[in-house]
Amino acid sequence: xxxxxxxxxxxxxxxxxxxxxxxxxxxxxxxxxxxxxxxxxxxxxxxxxxxxxxxxxxxxxxxxxxxxxxxxxxxxxxxxxxxxxxxxxxxxxxxxxxxxxxxxxxxxxxxxx
Amino acid sequence: xxxxxxxxxxxxxxxxxxxxxxxxxxxxxxxxxxxxxxxxxxxxxxxxxxxxxxxxxxxxxxxxxxxxxxxxxxxxxxxxxxxxxxxxxxxxxxxxxxxxxxxxxxxxxxxxxxxxxxxxxxxxxxxxxxxxxxxxxxxxxxxxxxxxxxxxxxxxxxxxxxxxxxxxxxxxxxxxxxxxxxxxxxxxxxxxxxxxxxxxxxxxxxxxxxxxxxxxxxxxxxxxxxxxxxxxxxxxxxxxxxxxxxxxxxxxxxxxxxxxxxxxxxxxxxxxxxxxxxxxxxxxxxxxxxxxxxxxxxxxxxxxxxxxx
Numbered sequence: 520x521x522x523x524x525x526x527x528x529x530x531x532x533x534x535x536x537x538x539x540x541x542x543x544x545x546x547x548x549x550x551x552x553x554x555x556x557x558x559x560x561x562x563x564x565x566x567x568x569x570x571x572x573x574x575x576x577x578x579x580x581x582x583x584x585x586x587x588x589x590x591x592x593x594x595x596x597x598x599x600x601x602x603x604x605x606x607x608x609x610x611x612x613x614x615x616x617x618x619x620x621x622x623x624x625x626x627x628x629x630x631x632x
Numbered sequence: 633x634x635x636x637x638x639x640x641x642x643x644x645x646x647x648x649x650x651x652x653x654x655x656x657x658x659x660x661x662x663x664x665x666x667x668x669x670x671x672x673x674x675x676x677x678x679x680x681x682x683x684x685x686x687x688x689x690x691x692x693x694x695x696x697x698x699x700x701x702x703x704x705x706x707x708x709x710x711x712x713x714x715x716x717x718x719x720x721x722x723x724x725x726x727x728x729x730x731x732x733x734x735x736x737x738x739x740x741x742x743x744x745x746x747x748x749x750x751x752x753x754x755x756x757x758x759x760x761x762x763x764x765x766x767x768x769x770x771x772x773x774x775x776x777x778x779x780x781x782x783x784x785x786x787x788x789x790x791x792x793x794x795x796x797x798x799x800x801x802x803x804x805x806x807x808x809x810x811x812x813x814x815x816x817x818x819x820x821x822x823x824x825x826x827x828x829x830x831x832x833x834x835x836x837x838x839x840x841x842x843x844x845x846x847x848x849x850x851x852x853x854x855x856x857x858x859x860x861x862x863x864x865x866x867x868x869x870x871x872x873x874x875x876x877x878x879x880x881x882x883x884x885x886x887x888x889x890x891x892x893x894x895x896x897x898x899x900x901x902x903x904x905x906x907x908x909x910x911x912x913x914x915x916x917x918x919x920x921x922x923x924x925x926x927x928x929x930x931x932x933x934x935x936x937x938x939x940x941x
Binding site: 539542543546547550551552553554555556557558559560562563574 | 769770789790794803805806807808895899902904905906908909910912913
């Protein structure tokens, strides 16, 4: 659970209002983890201040992509553990995809030779 | 009436899309007035007759009609007069036809179930349902065709199963239980059930063991890794379903594109969603696309309310 939910939402909203492109950034982060319908719902909830159902790691990722300075202040130590768990899974999957691409490139290179 | 122009025109290199031009010339043959005698009102009537279901196709038909008109004028050595439409392009969309190829979320869920066939406790033809699932989740024909088994990763996050799909330049996440089941079953599927017809009895075909997610059936004269056209497969499968009782859906005319468009319309029906976000997700769609699709979504909402669903 976000320890300072209101302050976090306030900061995200402030940035998104200042630069409409950041609205897209928020949705794009959510789309990495959620289906289209759920990503859109999560974004609307977030801007309404309702962050209870949005996993903390996604909130952190949004904060990072929006370049919110000292974003850690909004999260508790417990959150940090959860973040590690989720990001590990997500990174592993994306790393796996990258490895496949690398392997394919190598094979293609060999075939080309 | 147009025979003497058509052949040379189609070979002249001016006909950029021969198939579309052939359809257009066919429609001109049925029209009651020769193109060189047309006024703006005739162009208006003709474009309306073509029953287009998107602004893009109205625009394409308009440009192609003008090009052909110009060509006929050149051959006959008469002055070419550029004709204009009297209304905005949206006016020429055949709404009834568009609605007949637009599904709601409920229709989509029903179709997933109707596309799979249960025989002796085993589910077959998940491949067709999987194409529908991918289209509903914003994949286009090329995405579906080029998707490999390795591009799908299943994992559990916060107790919820998720499938992350890697496309050429983006990821798509699927988190609906039923959709995930269809994708998983498609990966394991090795037989395809062909329903019987007057000429042929029902039978099974083997699915080729390839790296592709949507795999072709085994035939003697092909060793292709991927299916040629997933949209056509979906169309064929849906035409066997024929229709959903209580709707005016024309499933014979469905394609991956119409399913994708239906999804956008479905999203636009949601009151809590920012249109700009939908535009962002769709990427290539411009404001005018979204504008007319929102109008369709309002119309759809009204129709569904009238039906009480």
